[in-house]
Amino acid sequence: MENSTKVITGRVRFSYANVWEPKSINGGDEKYSVSLIIPKSDKKTIADIKAAIEVAKKEGAAKFGGKIPASLKLPLRDGDVDRADDEAYKDSYFINANSKDKPGIVDKQVKPILDPGEFYSGCYGRASITFYAFNQNGNKGIACGLQNLQKLADGEPLSGRSRAEDDFTTVDEDDFLA
Numbered sequence: 779m780e781n782s783t784k785v786i787t788g789r790v791r792f793s794y795a796n797v798w799e800p801k802s803i804n805g806g807d808e809k810y811s812v813s814l815i816i817p818k819s820d821k822k823t824i825a826d827i828k829a830a831i832e833v834a835k836k837e838g839a840a841k842f843g844g845k846i847p848a849s850l851k852l853p854l855r856d857g858d859v860d861r862a863d864d865e866a867y868k869d870s871y872f873i874n875a876n877s878k879d880k881p882g883i884v885d886k887q888v889k890p891i892l893d894p895g896e897f898y899s900g901c902y903g904r905a906s907i908t909f910y911a912f913n914q915n916g917n918k919g920i921a922c923g924l925q926n927l928q929k930l931a932d933g934e935p936l937s938g939r940s941r942a943e944d945d946f947t948t949v950d951e952d953d954f955l956a
Contacts, residue, residue, distance in 0.1 A: 783830045783837070783909040784925070788823040791815040793866060793936050794874075795899045797881055797927060810924060811876035814905050815857065818869050827854055827873065830909045834920045838911020842918055851919030853909065866900075866936055875907045875924035882926040891929060900936040903929040 793813040800808035816823055831854065835846050842850075853874065857867030883891045891897050906925040912918070 782833045785823070785826045785830050785907050785909075787814060787816065787827075787905045787907065788820045789817075789902055789930060790820075790823070790905060791866065791870075791900065791902050791933060791936075792897075792905075792927070793872070793899050795897065795901075797883060797897060797924075798894045800878070800880075807878065809876040809878055810880055811874060812881075812905070812924060812927070814873050814875060814907070815867055816871045816873065818871060824854075824871060827907075827909075831920050834909035834911055838913075838920070841911045841913040847918050849918070851917060853920055853922040873907070873922050875905065875922040877924040881924050884926070884928050886928070886930055888928070897927065897929050898935055900933040901929055902931040902933050903927060 791814075793815055795812045797810050797812055800810050802808045803811070816827075818824070831852060835850065839846055854871055855873070857864070857870040857872050861867035861872065883897050885891055885896075897903075905927050908923040908925060909920050910923060912921050
């Protein structure tokens with residue numbers, strides 16, 4: 779059966795990529811996670827996400843006592859509003875996806891990426907994500923589950939940390955001793 783809440787995104791930028799080791803956020807369960815920065819110009823991905831969220835709302839109505847609450851927390855957020863001070867989120871929507879299971883990570887040729895340095899916050903690619911309803915501790919909403927990731931292109935790292943290759947130049951052994 780095809781999962782009607784599953785979306786394969788268009789080209790997105792990955793941020794806060796915790797995809798190699800699960801991390802606990804605010805003392806919760808350890809999870810793999812990534813923030814997907816979606817250009818507002820990618821109308822298809824945004825429409826697909828909104829449609830999947832609507833399906834998840836309907837499927838989740840039972841978790842909400844039979845009807846969909848007006849104050850439901852939704853996963854698709856506006857970068858110009860919620861991350862106004864971050865240039866990487868300008869003219870974009872974003873969605874935070876997570877999973878207890880490690881996502882599959884592949885390159886353009888769909889070959890597994892095994893080197894953590896190859897997939898990082900700032901690179902570009904596609905993601906397969908699913909949407910589902912939650913009702914925990916009085917919080918009701920639709921969450922985004924992380925399935926798999928495909929890297930399509932390198933990008934400026936978003937970690938704020940420089941790369942060693944950019945910080946140093948080649949040193950001739952003779953110069954080093956001088």
